[in-house]
Amino acid sequence: MRDVVVTGLGATTPLGGDVASTWQAALAGTSGARTLDNDWAATYEIPVSFAASLAVPAADVLPRPETKRMDPSAQYAIVATREAWAHAGAPEVEPERLGVVVSSGIGGIWTTLDAWDTMREKGARRVLPMTVPMLMPNSPAAYVELEVGARAGAHALVSACASGAEAIGYGLEMIRSGRADVVVAGGTEAAIHPMPIAAFAASRTLSTRNDDPAGASRPYDTARDGFVLGEGAGIVVLESAEHAAARGATVHARIAGVGLSADGYHMTSPEPSGRGQIAAMRAALQDAGVAPTDVHHVNAHATSTVVGDLIEARSIREVLGGDADHVRLSATKSMTGHLLGGAGALETIFTILALRERTAPPTINVTEPDPELVLDLVRDTPRGLPEGQIAAINNSFGFGGHNVALVVTT
């Protein structure tokens, strides 16, 4: 089976407009959550008045015609792709050997709702012709495909908050199966719009800590009360190890395995025993050929919900057994908020950087850890990871009971 390595990273997030600034802000324990500078909460009586919006608006980076013909979800993907592609050294690859897998959990919701508003106010004739190419959930993947000129295939796997991780897992499989030598993979989301905020609030999954946005995302803290809606994109350039070696590319880490499962239990609640999460992590470790003893870091899905965080922690303990004792657990959503379809990709980037820099990023806002947490949580300041050949797991779970675990190795 062909080894798959990571040769390029790109991101635009609530912490920074690129990977370097995002990582520095994460190591410093910065929150990306802010009170929204609009009156949505008052106008629509939404119980949540904050979110983790992009640190650098895409409109500040992209030319005006691009922002007009792309939904924000595609804009963020393009910003991250340009960084990742340049970071990888713009690899020379046959277009037929270049693939794309870019996911969004929600799709072009701004475009969809704007077009509906336009139609209701002004009639069908004012609906713009680019509406469908902008709102379709494969739009970010298609724009990335056009950006890099990929012809091996462009895919957009959708599994809610697991989408970004599933995209990277599928990219891994595209290279392993021989369909491509290089794959641009990741996830994106742009759903900070009053309707999705109201809808998530209606499902009682969002934190309502309006008086303290920066302290609202607090995975594993006893006072956690839901997730903070974030936005942004993370993109990685995956490459077969031979292809990367042949062109002398810098390798940042290896994507060693992916594990997938479905809970088959409930639309929104994680299955209480963690059976599906456990199955995904075990499958990923087996796929990677990695033993629990080699796992030293986990980037948890941990969204700061009362029920979800602990089920995942117990599942990690179940999978790793006594080896969980030497795992440094990080819940980076405490800083970034929850990027939904972008989360799994951004957190894979954090996992890659953690291994490369031998530094586990912190989890902020944990003033009183949940007494049922049975793992070593990295709190407030980064902590070192051991030298040598080590592995890490990045978990992503989505509404619908989708479970994705990725194993990354040095």
Place this chain on the structure above:
Amino acid sequence: MAFSEQEILAGLAEIVSEETGLPTESVSQEKSFTDDLDIDSLSMMTIVTLAEEKFTVRIPDDEVKNLATVGDAVSFINSAQS
């Protein structure tokens, strides 16, 4: 209120510039939408939709194929103003 030809050209140039990124000065009467301004059919329909709203006119689909140059569009919009 009717727009003058000059106002129509200026307004159309703004729309085309937003759509293509070209400077408004480059959108002059003699320019061909396809050959000079590199506007594809989807972009052309976007420009038509925005122009209809801006100038409060109707540009029927059958008419769009006759609008080869910016000048053609200015003339049509001018004559279509009621």
